[in-house]
Amino acid sequence: MIPELGTFSLILALLCAIVQGTFPLLGAHRNHYHWMNLARSAAWSQLVFVGLAYACLTVSFLSHDFSVRYIALNSNTQLPVIYLISGVWAGHEGSLLLWALILAGWTGAVERCSSAIPQEMRARVIAVMGLVSTGFLLFIIMTSSPFVRQFPIPLEGNDLNPLLQDPGLAIHPPILYLGYVGFSVPFAFGIAALLAGRLDGAWARWSRPWTLFAWTFLTIGIALGSWWAYNELGWGGWWFWDPVENASFMPWLVGTALVHSLAATEKRGVFKAWTVLLALFAFSLSLLGTFLVRSGILTSVHAFANDPARGVFILIFLSLVVGLSLGLYAWRAPSVRSTLVTSPISRESFILINNILLMVTTATILLGTLYPLVMDALGLGKISVGAPYFNSVFVPLTAPLVLLLGTASVIRWKQDRIKRLLWILTPILLISFVIGVLWPVFNMPHYSSVAIFGVTLGVWTFATAVVGVWSRTSGGNRWRRLRNTPSSFYGMTLAHIGVGVFAIGIALTSAFSVEKQVRMAPGDHQLIGGYDFRFDGVIDVRGPNYLAQRGVITVLKDGLPVSRLEPEKRTYQIQRNPMTEAGIEAGLMRDLYVSLGEPLDDGRSWGLRLYLKPFIRWIWLGALLIAIGGLIAGFDRRYRLPSGIRNRSPGTVTTPSVGM
Amino acid sequence: MTPRRRQRLVLVGLIVVGCTIAIGLALLALRENINLFFSPSQIVDGTAPSNTTIRLGGMVVAGSIQRGENLGVTFVLTDLAEQVTVAYEGILPDLFREGQGIVTQGKLDSTGRFLAEQVLAKHDETYMPPEVNDALRKVMAVGQ
CATH class of the missing domain: 1.20.120 (Four Helix Bundle (Hemerythrin (Met), subunit A))
Structure with a gap:
């Protein structure tokens, strides 16, 4: 019933x-x-x-x-x-x-x-x-x-x-979907504005909070997915460039471009047509993501279904949405008049460069994701594009982006002087570089150019963000000026700091992680990065709907126990599938990570993965800061439209002159 | 030239330069990181190149898994027509077992053994990687 x-x-x-x-x-x-x-x-x-x-x-x-x-x-x-x-x-x-x-x-x-x-x-x-x-x-x-x-x-x-029996994965899909589907709002605003033939600052202002919220959810959703993969897949990785991950990352990149270009459109009336195009792309890529994940054409843990009728339907739906919206765009956008960018040294110009970098990054990821599918469809052989491809295109494209991001908090709209910028930014860059060199030397076991590079970028974003807030509020009563600074500015600052934290996390984790796969019998020791891992054996435990073998590993430092890790190998009673549950001791500076492999010699010894992952928490901490930044910006008072202007035409909505 | 035209020209120029660099990078990276998929039959008949990273997929032959020193292991993959021995050093995925369809990534050595750097088995016991499925179906079709 x-x-x-x-x-x-x-x-x-x-x-x-x-x-x-x-x-x-x-x-x-x-x-x-x-x-x-x-x-x-x-x-x-x-x-x-x-x-x-x-x-x-x-x-x-x-x-x-x-x-x-x-x-x-x-x-x-x-x-x-x-x-x-x-x-x-x-x-x-x-x-x-x-x-x-x-x-x-x-x-x-x-x-x-x-x-x-x-x-x-x-x-x-x-x-x-x-x-x-x-x-x-x-x-x-x-x-x-x-x-x-x-x-x-x-x-x-x-x-x-x-x-899927993990709290992280239980909430991952709804949050991710809140992001994906949320991009339908700027999409709808964009289509509505194109239909009405009225793309103006008010339009950008209405779409901005919605875009920010959708983007925030998508950020959290992707971070949760990554965190879950780290906990549950048992090999200690946090991003695999799996097609399914790319499917969620592409709308995020376009969404990021959209968040920025909306700011420029709202403040300065520039890039109107471009911003609408981004809104259309962001939602189209969200749909493409659904298609990729749900059609079953990908070799992936996410591809549960494999029904051609569904694939065909989504493909038709996708082409209708993309085709009709781009058609409408081609018809209407040429009549849109944007304000001109007055100077190449201005915030709007830098936002343009940011957008180009983000879109090019998206395009290269799209290429790597769809290339195997296209080759297969054309009968040119079965191939896979490995993670090294994505790493080698992603890093050179995003590193300049992070460098550029540092200028965001100090550069002015409309026109700025390059001398002024250099005067403020050069010392910060030098200091960042010095800290970038010194940090790994004092904190880390060996020299690494990746670490120096990452830490420099991280400190750079942090320092420029702080200087940005400071210089914005100097002159007059600082507290009053701090209070009067719109929350969207604080949101931007926090999100940019988040990018820095994220960059430091990636750089230090990839440079200094120690990973070992070993065979251990109870009582055996393994020394990893100054930590002594002692394998104490395996015991049987019973969960609500599974049986598990639980390994016990004591980690000692200088002879004293610092942690006891209990990784599990679970067998769920119905599906009989083994599942690896890693034993993790999380810390701000380092994670100790152990997962059980397989029993060897009839259970007398075990294959074990022993990892030391410095600063890996910073990756998700950075993502969290980015998301909180988005949330704070979305709640900016200026977007809460007073009902008094309800019946006025959008053209008369005044734009406050305060910054982002 | 009007300012609007000039600005549009600059914008288009920037985008073209950006795209050219990116496509150049991408193609360079793609060329080095594309891994072709082969079936055991293609390894045996010499279609597959040796000393290049490729993917090999098939079913794990029952009783072929042999442990060696430390975490060394060898097993045999089949597409029901031909067999290839795979050597691997490390922990095998949870769902690696006899009769399971798996994909490995690595290089073929001169003796016809496959040295795997990665072993992939997906999380569903009824799951068969599409590539392996296709290879098996091809063999079945020939056999009929």
Whole structure:
């Protein structure tokens, strides 16, 4: 009964989405008030029905309704409750439903928060989101309904993939989707503005907070995925350039470009057409990401489904979205008049360089990700593009970006003098370089140019950010000036510091990690980077739905125990898959990481991975700072539109003259 | 030339220069980092080059896994037509087991042994890497 209710609500949600995607659009075109007004009720009813369908699936999971095929495949009576709830998005069908729910949620949020935006614009934005939603709901109903029943009803479910039974991965997909789907908002704003033929500063101002929030979620989502891979895959890596990771990283890069160019468009009225194009790209790449991950064409842990009908549908949907939006862009964008960039030495020019670097980086990653697929499709052989490719193109493209980023906090809009910039920045660069050289010398075991380079860049971003805040608030009462500085400036500062922390983390981890794979019998010692790892043996333990062998490793430094690590090799009872659970002692300066390999000599000794990972936490700490920066910037007071300007035309919205 | 035109020209120029550099870098990097996939049959009939990093995929032959010194291990991969011995030093992935389809990355030595630097097995016991699946299907089709 409940699954059927779910199917019915999905169909009702689809009908709402169709109404939401058509009438307001026509209404905006013909200036028909009531049709435009339909956007509101259609959007809310769609949210209610998708939410109901989602609730139905969750309830069926909680009540172990194995007559539903999706639940039988992804659940089990012994599964802990948290994984029953997260099991809803463990597979293809459920994660699409989650996608649709999040899209409906963003639509509701836009509806709720945009009462100050002219009705015509609002109707168009909601309608475009309704059209996207129509596509997704059609996809779910036609090819991938999670509510399909099966007979005979199995007594027990197939269990959730053990890899997904981890708190980090339980929240990774929803957060990632919040980011992916969130880019539909700037996309919808962009399409609406193109349709209206009105791309102005107000448009950029409306899209900016939404873009920032979506981008923040995407940042956290990617960082969580990386953190999970480090914990769960058992080989201590944090980024593999796996096609699926690239699929989420490309929209992030374009989103980053968009966040910056929106700032320039809002403040200075420059790059209007370019900014819209970025908004279209960011969402298109999010869709491409879904296609890559969910179509099953990739050799990947994420590719659960392998159904050609789905691939074809997403491909058609993707080409429709990309084709129509780019077509509209080609038709409308030439009439857009941007303000000219007055000087090559200005914040807007530097943002342009930032955008070019980010887009070129995206293009090279896209090339490496799609190249094997294209070669395969053309029958030119099966190939794989390895991580060295991505590293060798990524680093030379992003290092100048980080250097450029340091100038952001001090350079002025419109026109700046190169002499002034050099006067401020040269000493900072020199000091950063000195610290970059000294840090590894004092803190680290050996010389490494990578470390010097990374630490220099990291200190550079930090120092320039601090100097930026200082020089911005000097003259007059410093406290008052600090208070009056808009939070978007603090957000930018924090995010830029985050990039520096991230760079230091990557550089030190890759330069000074010690990794050993060894065979150890109980009582054996291994010395790794000054730490003495003693293997004390393996004991059997029983978890809620698995059996595990737990290794015990004592880590000593100078003869004194510093840590006891307990990596596990779990066997989940239903799927019988072994799973490696690493034993990690996390620290700000270093992680000690041990994972169990396989038993050797009939269990008398074990293969073990023993890693020492300096500063690896800084990678996720940096990502977290970047995300918090995005959040703070998104909550800037200036974006909270006062309702007083509700009925004025967007052209009259005044732009405060304070900085970013 | 109007300022707008000039600015557009500069912008286009910048983008062209950026793209050229990036494409140059990318192609250079691609040339060194593309790993072709081969099946055991292609190794045996000499299609696969030796001393270049390639990928080899197949099923692990039952009873072929042999432990050596330390973490050294050898096993035999098959596409049901031909067999290739693979040598590897290190910890094998969780799902490495007899009968499982796996992909290895490494180099072919002069004696026809495959020296693997990486062994990949994915996390699903019913999972068969698409490349291995295709190779197996090809052999089956020939056999019929």
